[in-house]
Structure formats: C-alpha cells, structure tokens
Amino acid sequence: xxxxxxxxxxxxxEVLKSDKKVLADFNADWCGPCKMLRPIIDExxxxxxxxxxxxxxxxxxxxxxxxxxxxxxxxLVLFENGEESRRSIGLIPKEEIENIIGE
Amino acid sequence: MYDIIIVGAGPAGLTAAIxxxxxxxxxxxxxxxxYGGQIINTLDIENYPVEEHISGxxxxxxxxxxxxxxxxxxxFEKVVDINDLGNTKEVVTTKNKYSCKAVIIATGSEDRxxxxxxxxxLVGKGISYCATCDGAFYKGKTVAVVGGGNxxxxxxxxxxxxxxxxxxxxxxxxxxxxxxxxEQLKKKENVEFIxxxxxxxxxxxxxxESIEVTNKDGSVRTIExxxxxxxxxxxxxxxxxxxxxxLDNAGYVKAGEDCKTxxxxxxxxGDNRIKEVRQLVTATGDGAVAATxxxxxxxxx
Numbered sequence: 001x002x003x004x005x006x007x008x009x010x011x012x013x014e015v016l017k018s019d020k021k022v023l024a025d026f027n028a029d030w031c032g033p034c035k036m037l038r039p040i041i042d043e044x045x046x047x048x049x050x051x052x053x054x055x056x057x058x059x060x061x062x063x064x065x066x067x068x069x070x071x072x073x074x075x076l077v078l079f080e081n082g083e084e085s086r087r088s089i090g091l092i093p094k095e096e097i098e099n100i101i102g103e
Numbered sequence: 104m105y106d107i108i109i110v111g112a113g114p115a116g117l118t119a120a121i122x123x124x125x126x127x128x129x130x131x132x133x134x135x136x137x138y139g140g141q142i143i144n145t146l147d148i149e150n151y152p153v154e155e156h157i158s159g160x161x162x163x164x165x166x167x168x169x170x171x172x173x174x175x176x177x178x179f180e181k182v183v184d185i186n187d188l189g190n191t192k193e194v195v196t197t198k199n200k201y202s203c204k205a206v207i208i209a210t211g212s213e214d215r216x217x218x219x220x221x222x223x224x225l226v227g228k229g230i231s232y233c234a235t236c237d238g239a240f241y242k243g244k245t246v247a248v249v250g251g252g253n254x255x256x257x258x259x260x261x262x263x264x265x266x267x268x269x270x271x272x273x274x275x276x277x278x279x280x281x282x283x284x285x286e287q288l289k290k291k292e293n294v295e296f297i298x299x300x301x302x303x304x305x306x307x308x309x310x311x312e313s314i315e316v317t318n319k320d321g322s323v324r325t326i327e328x329x330x331x332x333x334x335x336x337x338x339x340x341x342x343x344x345x346x347x348x349x350l351d352n353a354g355y356v357k358a359g360e361d362c363k364t365x366x367x368x369x370x371x372x373g374d375n376r377i378k379e380v381r382q383l384v385t386a387t388g389d390g391a392v393a394a395t396x397x398x399x400x401x402x403x404x
Contacts, residue, residue, distance in 0.1 A: 031236045032143035032160045032183050040137065042177075059239075069310075071240040071330070072227035081171075090228040093181055093198060 003045045003062045006054040008063050014054055016082040022052045025102055026068070026075040028059050033091040034074040040094050045103070076100060105131045105203040108194045110182045112162075113140020114383055115373025116209035117170045118390025119397075124173040126398040131203070132170070135181035139163025140211050140339070141374070142383060146235045146261070151166050162383075179313050182210075185347055187366055190404055204404060205397040208344060208356065208364070209372040209390065212337035219250065219305050231310025234258035234332045241266045241330045247314060248272070249302050250334035255278040256288055258332050263291040267321060270326060272297045272316055300324075302331070339375040351377055362393035370397050 006014050006024070015022045017086060025032035025041050038055075045053040058065040068077060068084070078086040078100055086100050109116045110135035123130045142148070145159035150278060154162075171177065180196035185206055194201045214232040216222055231237040234248070238261055246266045248259040251273035257280075259271045276298040278285050289296055295315060304315035306325070313327045314380045339354045346369075348364040349357040355378075356371040358364050364371050372389035374381045379392070 016350075028239065030146065031157070032139070032145070032163075033233065033236055035160050036137035036139055036143050036163075065240075069228070071229070072231050072233075072237045075227060083381070085294075087162070090233075091136050095181070096181060 001045055001052070003041055004054045006053065006056050006064075007061055011056075011064060014052070015078050015079050018052055018079070018082075020050060020052045021085075021101070022075045022079040023097075024079060025053065025055045026065060026073050026077065027055060028057060029072060031073050037074045037091050040049060040097065042062045044094065044097060048101060050103065104191070105129045105133075105201065106239040106401055107207060107394070108133060108192070108201055108203040109206050109207045109209055110185075110194070110198065111140065111209035111211055112167070112177060113137040113209060113211045113373060113386065114142060114166060115211070115386040115390040115393075116140075116207065117166045117175075119207045119209060119394040119395045120170045120175040120177075120390075121173055122391050122394035123398060124170075124175050125315050126314070126394070128398055128401065130175040130200060131201060132175055132177040133194065133201075134177065134179050138167040138177065142367050144233050144235055145151070148383065172198065174290070183343055185344055185369070187347055187369070190368070192368060194229065204401045205368045206347075206391045207362075207371065207372055207397055208341070209369045209393070210340040211374045212339045214333065215338050216335045217302055217333055220391050221305055221307065225305055225307055225311050227312075228309065229307065229328075229330050230305070231330060231332050233335070234261050234334075236331075237330070238262050240263050244329035245327065246270070246330040246332060246333045247302075247326060247328045250335060250336070251275055251278045251280065252334065252336065253284065255334035256284045258334050259294060260284060260288050260291070262332065263288070263294050267293060268328075269294045270297055270328070271295070272300050272302060274301050274319075275299065305331070337381075341375050344369075360387055361396055363396060368397075368400055368402075370394075 106128035143158040184195040186193040245268045247270040248273045299319040301318040306313045370393040372393035373386040
C-alpha cells in the first residue's frame, strides 16, 4: 500500500476508525528532515501489512496539527483504535520507525 | 569485499564516495538515518561556491543522485563497530557485517543538548533543535534562542520574521557567528539580546511555559516563552570508534588536513574531525582528501 494523504475531512475514516493501526506523518514542504523522512515512510508503507501509513501536511491541516499538539516536525504519531499510543519527533532511522509500529 | 566503506552520507561522506568512484574503487556508503546530514536543516545555502541560493534539501538530493550515478552503493544501516584486521577492515552494522580495505568515517555530529533534567520530555512541547522545521508553529508567539554561533543567530533571524518576540541568550558578550548575520539581527526590533547568561531551568506543565535565565553575575530572571530553540553546538558522533582511533577530549577524531586517523587504513572526513572551520565547503574538501588518501593507501597494499 502507498502512503495516504489525509485531511481533516477523511481523518476520522482513515485514522480514527481504521481497522489497522495507523502511523501518521505530520510534515511540511519547507521542512528538510520531513522530506528526508518521506522515502523511508514510502518504503515502510509498501513493506508493512500491519499498519496504514498516512501523511498530514500541517500547513493545510493546521487544525489537526493543533488538535494533536504537534509543534515539532517531522512528527510521527501511532494511532491504535483511534487513540494515540506512541509518538516520535525528528528524523529517525527506519529501524526505529519499525520499532514504533511494532508487530 | 569493498575497496572503501564510508560511514555517513552527509556532504563529506558523499563527496568521498564521488572521488573514490572516480578512482575506480568499489564503494559502500552506510548511513543510519537518511542522506544529507546536518545541511538538510538549512533552508537557504548562500556560501557554497557557484550556487547563489540552494536549499539544504536540494543540495543533499543533488549530491546523493550524483553519488549514485557514479556507482556508489548506499545502504541505510547504522554502523555500530569497526574491527581492524590489518589489511582488511570489518564494518559492523545493526544488521550486517561488511569487509573492506579502507574505511572513511564521516559521521558528523549531533545536536548538543542543554543538559537540563526535563529537556528530553519537552521536545515537541516547546523545545526544538531545528528552527527551520518548527519556527512556523510560533507565529505571533514569544520564543527564545540559546547559543552564539552561526546556527543560533541564523535561527534567531529566521524566527524574528515569524514570532512576535525573540530573545537571544548567549553565555558570552560577543558572538562566534559571521558578522553579516550579527549585523542583520541587531537591526531587528523584536529581538532582545541577553548576554553573559545561560538557561538554567525549564518551567513547564503540559508544555514549556517559561525559562529561568541566570547571568554570570548571579542574577536570575524568568522569561515567559512559548518555545525555546537550542543551538548550543554539536557533539561529534565518534563514540562507537573510540577503541580504534584516537579522539580528543571533546570527542573529535585526531586527524590533520590529510584526514588520516591513528589507525592505518581508517580515514575521517567532515565535522567529526578536529578542525577550525566546520562548513559545507570544508566538509566536501575533507571528503576529497580522505578519499584520495584512502585510494593511495589501497594501491600500496
């Protein structure tokens, strides 16, 4: 599966009501580390069946960023059953993201 | 068996890979995170010859493509150890072991932290090490920058156009940063300079609310801020190699302009080496020197 772009309109369906756990990548076009993280996220989306990976552009989706208190990007938030379970900030290695996603 | 393994895909490591490939050597670049290194945090590079303006991301991506096009292999694995087996070196990552004839360590550096007790838990809740990433979250708010080098002053300048008020806290009364940047910053009306002072406490409930700033003379001041941008320098990432090569007290690799370490066949390039000027152009310069000397070493084996 590829990374799904999520806005406030489909956030509930794609993230909160997802059957699988969801890794949300909060990012922006002007953020270098976010751009570096994207190919890793794309790879993981192709490789992993146990997680849905979504991208949220904080410039367009400032309401979502504010709701989830995102004030540092790149910011990865793992949602399980509609609840935040883990969070990581900054550019991190693929292995660490795999650890966040878990089995 | 590779001819040369390069640890780190920042400007130094990738330039070394270019030179090594052009000398017809087989090259593996191992990188823990993603290519580009520290420069990806820079919005606009204005001091690299030829390009008047280029973003750190574009610079890194061009360099990465150039390196790949020349036939270097780039693998994203973190190097945890290097073993010196004489004419062969063994490079150990979290996933694999690779053999080669020469190694170039170009691991660069990571952000130095303030060292305050609740600093880690406030990252993303008011504490940031990347103004260009997080500045936009502080539109119309009050922020402080701590540090006195180029990064700190560029951060303050960038933030002064976004935030309503910027405090620049520096432990001395003069800056290490380029004079042009200092002059630009002094013209900004919403920037307040706090000299001879350090941040000694972070006050927070859910988020950072204020910082305690202590002056050399002992006076203490509490400043309400929404965000604190930390730019107090970098720490070289050489810890994993300390048993193999000599480091100085600050952790930098003891190597001169020839980029040779104290271990035969192990070279270094970029910010993790002892040097005066840590800039993009000196990092790429190191890459060329380290690769050239590594090639010479291999040819004489």
